[in-house]
Amino acid sequence: xxxxxxxxxxxxxxxxxxxxxxxxxxxxxxxxxxxxxxxxxxxxxxxxxxxxxxxxxxxxxxxxxxxxxxxxxxxxxxxxxxxxxxxxxxxxxxxxxxxxxxxxxxxxxxxxxxxxxxxxxxxxxxxxxxxxxxxxxxxxxxxxxxxxxxxxxxxxxxxxxxxxxxxxxxxxxxxxxxxxxxxxxxxxxxxxxxxxxxxxxxxxxxxxxxxxxxxxxxxxx
Numbered sequence: 031x032x033x034x035x036x037x038x039x040x041x042x043x044x045x046x047x048x049x050x051x052x053x054x055x056x057x058x059x060x061x062x063x064x065x066x067x068x069x070x071x072x073x074x075x076x077x078x079x080x081x082x083x084x085x086x087x088x089x090x091x092x093x094x095x096x097x098x099x100x101x102x103x104x105x106x107x108x109x110x111x112x113x114x115x116x117x118x119x120x121x122x123x124x125x126x127x128x129x130x131x132x133x134x135x136x137x138x139x140x141x142x143x144x145x146x147x148x149x150x151x152x153x154x155x156x157x158x159x160x161x162x163x164x165x166x167x168x169x170x171x172x173x174x175x176x177x178x179x180x181x182x183x184x185x186x187x188x189x190x191x192x193x194x195x196x197x198x199x200x201x202x203x204x205x206x207x208x209x210x211x212x213x214x215x216x217x218x219x220x221x222x223x224x225x226x227x228x229x230x231x232x233x234x235x236x237x238x239x240x241x242x243x244x245x246x247x248x249x250x251x
Contacts, residue, residue, distance in 0.1 A: 089126070100203060131179045132182040154180060165239065
């Protein structure tokens with residue numbers, strides 16, 4: 031579980047995000063937003079379907095970083111349509127990861143999320159409660175694969191998992207899709223601000239989870 035927010039993965043995510051945002055800049059500067067969006071429209075339902083499947087794959091195949099897709103969707107599909115497609119993809123990926131974990135068990139989760147046995151066991155105990163899962167989903171907002179795979183190993187049922195997993199995911203989805211939309215308006219100053227925020231919030235969420243986990247364990251005696 032700890033590898034979900036490792037320094038290496040954090041750096042990879044930030045570099046990927048920078049590359050994607052740079053790519054958006056090139057598209058807008060040399061091809062124009064209208065021309066790119068018209069190309070997407072001509073692709074029919076294939077373009078939205080590709081985005082949905084791509085987003086789902088970043089949850090199911092946990093090492094893949096999904097953050098670059100958010101601003102890309104916001105820039106190419108528009109804010110609201112981009113958010114809608116991302117939410118569908120995230121929900122689909124979360125459902126698949128949840129049931130893969132529940133069916134194939136802990137070995138699969140450790141393969142994707144790491145094998146810190148002690149921490150994983152402690153975290154799963156808390157995530158098995160609705161309140162504990164809610165805390166985990168908030169703390170790991172940028173890493174939905176962590177909570178989706180983790181929840182599958184707990185006793186939490188699918189309905190509360192889904193009702194917590196999807197709505198909280200709207201927060202980073204709307205923020206990052208909005209970043210992509212802002213870039214189409216030429217607001218490039220948001221790029222360094224977003225990268226700095228990501229570098230702070232991701233490890234901060236993990237530290238908050240560890241702190242909450244310790245407090246929860248104290249209440250359990």
